[in-house]
Amino acid sequence: MNPSHATALLSLGNSLRQAGYRFMTVTPSTHRRINCRPGNERALDLRGIFGWSRPFAPDLLPPRMLALMREAGIVKEEGSLLRSTLRVSTLGEQLLFHSAYPTDADDSVFFGPDTYRFVGTMERAFPWLGSGPTRAVDIGCGGGAAAITIAHKFPHAEVIGTDVNEKALALAAVNGRLARTANLELRQSDLFDGLEGDFDLIVSNPPYILDEDERPYRHGGGERGAEISRRIVEEGLERLRPGGSLMLYTGVAISGPDDHFLDSVRALLERACGNWHYEELDPDIFGGQLGEPGYEEVERIAAVWLHAVKR
Numbered sequence: 135m136n137p138s139h140a141t142a143l144l145s146l147g148n149s150l151r152q153a154g155y156r157f158m159t160v161t162p163s164t165h166r167r168i169n170c171r172p173g174n175e176r177a178l179d180l181r182g183i184f185g186w187s188r189p190f191a192p193d194l195l196p197p198r199m200l201a202l203m204r205e206a207g208i209v210k211e212e213g214s215l216l217r218s219t220l221r222v223s224t225l226g227e228q229l230l231f232h233s234a235y236p237t238d239a240d241d242s243v244f245f246g247p248d249t250y251r252f253v254g255t256m257e258r259a260f261p262w263l264g265s266g267p268t269r270a271v272d273i274g275c276g277g278g279a280a281a282i283t284i285a286h287k288f289p290h291a292e293v294i295g296t297d298v299n300e301k302a303l304a305l306a307a308v309n310g311r312l313a314r315t316a317n318l319e320l321r322q323s324d325l326f327d328g329l330e331g332d333f334d335l336i337v338s339n340p341p342y343i344l345d346e347d348e349r350p351y352r353h354g355g356g357e358r359g360a361e362i363s364r365r366i367v368e369e370g371l372e373r374l375r376p377g378g379s380l381m382l383y384t385g386v387a388i389s390g391p392d393d394h395f396l397d398s399v400r401a402l403l404e405r406a407c408g409n410w411h412y413e414e415l416d417p418d419i420f421g422g423q424l425g426e427p428g429y430e431e432v433e434r435i436a437a438v439w440l441h442a443v444k445r
Contacts, residue, residue, distance in 0.1 A: 187235040225253060272293075336379070380443075383437070396412060
């Protein structure tokens with residue numbers, strides 16, 4: 135994304151805010167079902183264009199808004215209709231750009247119910263941080279939802295958002311400007327590889343699905359998709375200052391009564407942390423994934439939350 139694209143996208147975001155636009159992004163399966171309903175073949179309003187990713191007639195939008203979309207390079211033609219290549223979702227009072235439905239490309243920037251659970255649980259844990267961190271990082275920040283939330287809550291903190299995806303970082307930069315954050319820095323990094331120094335707050339919502347195509351925003355690696363999550367715990371605790379917090383939202387493939395991800399990090403947590411808390415936020419997410427290769431022995435995928443405080 136070049137500077138003129140980013141400027142146009144920022145202006146488009148401000149126009150949508152002035153128009154009172156709001157949209158809560160749903161799961162892909164719900165999105166598909168809603169769009170298949172009669173009458174939803176094409177967009178009839180802003181939510182249809184920028185939320186439901188439906189094709190639209192050019193005259194549906196105010197000319198200035200369509201011009202901004204063209205300037206930002208986010209319009210594609212479908213016969214006589216157009217379609218936005220980005221969605222815009224509401225998070226609290228913020229608007230965030232992310233990839234349009236369906237998110238099939240390798241460099242897709244994902245936003246959905248996981249994002250809402252992650253950020254909401256993180257915000258409820260903020261009272262544990264007292265006056266807040268002085269240096270925080272969001273590992274795999276995507277469009278910047280958590281990093282922007284931290285930057286707003288703790289304006290005195292240095293907040294870094296990292297991702298391997300250049301497109302994600304470009305959108306996070308626009309989203310940060312749209313949210314008027316002055317203390318957010320974005321860096322390309324594979325987990326902690328591109329970072330120096332330590333932190334007193336590390337947060338992450340990493341990919342955790344076994345994806346045959348190994349798309350970076352979705353594939354969690356080996357160990358039934360838990361490899362990246364385990365690495366974040368191991369490497370994160372090494373980069374965490376004493377008294378600092380590691381907050382991880384992830385999904386765990388569970389077979390039988392045991393949580394293999396928790397078993398893999400429990401000894402480290404006991405050794406390195408003064409206290410830590412682990413819970414299932416939702417016992418059954420992405421049920422449709424259980425029919426995919428690698429999940430033959432998996433009974434459910436649970437959304438889990440880990441908050442660990444380093445000793």
